[in-house]
Amino acid sequence: MDFAMTSEQRQRHDRLRSAIRHQLPGRRRTDPGDHFDRDDWGRTADLGLTGLCLPEEFGGGGLGALDTALCLEAFGQCCLDTGLAFGVAAHLLACAVPIRDFAGDEVRGQLLKGMADGSVIASNAITEDSAGSDSARLGMTAVRDGDHYVLDGEKSFASNAPLSDVIVTYAVTQPEAGFLGTSGFAVPRDLPGLSVSGPMEKMGLHGCPAGRITFDGVRVPARYLLGGEGQGRTIFQHSMGWERACLFAIYLGVMTHQLDRCVAHVRSRKQFGRRLADFQAVSHKISVMSERLEGARLLLYRACWLTDQGTADAGAVSLAKVAVSEAAVANARDAVQVFGGIGYLASTGIEQQLRDAVPSTLFSGTTEIHRNVIARERGL
Missing domain, CATH: 2.40.110.10 (Butyryl-CoA Dehydrogenase, subunit A, domain 2)
Structure with a gap:
């Protein structure tokens, strides 16, 4: 097994992270009534994010599941507006994928180009x-x-x-x-x-x-x-296979950025004359956050790789979905604890990460539903 990105994947990932930092919203949305607009959507489309896994003939990126997930991970890591990233992923995976794979030629021609270039929101x-x-x-x-x-x-x-x-x-x-x-x-x-x-x-x-x-x-x-x-149930499950495998890469990116911030904070913050990093209770919390992130990342990459091979099963996808979503909530909660009082302030964005993480255990199937799937795959 080769766990390293190819040079092409690495270059695409690095280019995308740099472009996202410069071109997409650099602020967190703290008001429930504040959401992306068509200008925000257009900027994501300019980066190719609204058409990652759509056919090149329609202006898409022609990417498989793993490469799509790597791009969404960069999106989550570098864009402060996780809601925008989520909206783009839902458009792409729950909507464009079933149109790509099940619509007739006339409808594919009518919709997919606009979905890729950002003129059509799904x-x-x-x-x-x-x-x-x-x-x-x-x-x-x-x-x-x-x-x-x-x-x-x-x-x-x-x-x-x-x-x-x-x-x-x-x-x-x-x-x-x-x-x-x-x-x-x-x-x-x-x-x-x-x-x-x-x-x-x-x-x-x-x-x-x-x-x-x-x-x-x-x-x-x-x-x-x-x-x-x-065929609706089959089509829905097909699209959810892509969504559950790829969308949650956004949270891998969020957790990566979050963990980097926590590490920087505990290195610089002092209490009782010592760095927070020198307290075992704090350093062990950082270690556990790392364990959750890296374990979830491996399961998600595996689910995406299996999808690309055409051998993904419901159990593998459910394992990845549960691991990432539960890790996202637990790590966000720990990040608030690491930052202490300032982690509770909206201005730091730490508490926002927790609020954005909570729904990940609900959409695309609740944690409980996916644990039922995992148990069933084990013959229970």
């Missing part, structure tokens, strides 16, 4: 008030009517929704078929009967606006169906 809408973790029991319906589908229902917690141009969503087309009766759609935002509310006020990830989406008799041309009828 939102993923599957969660409903009564269907979160239990995504196989959706209430939204899609009824075939000639060459259209009529969509009715409401979605919640849709990232990017208030600014979106296209919405990747899932609805029941064959109620009698259970979870095999769900279908996926790429729905243009401007269709009559579709309305978006928000942004919602959230604990963290303020940079990414989330909203509710109502479909009231929305007539969607059949060409926007992803795959075939009844």
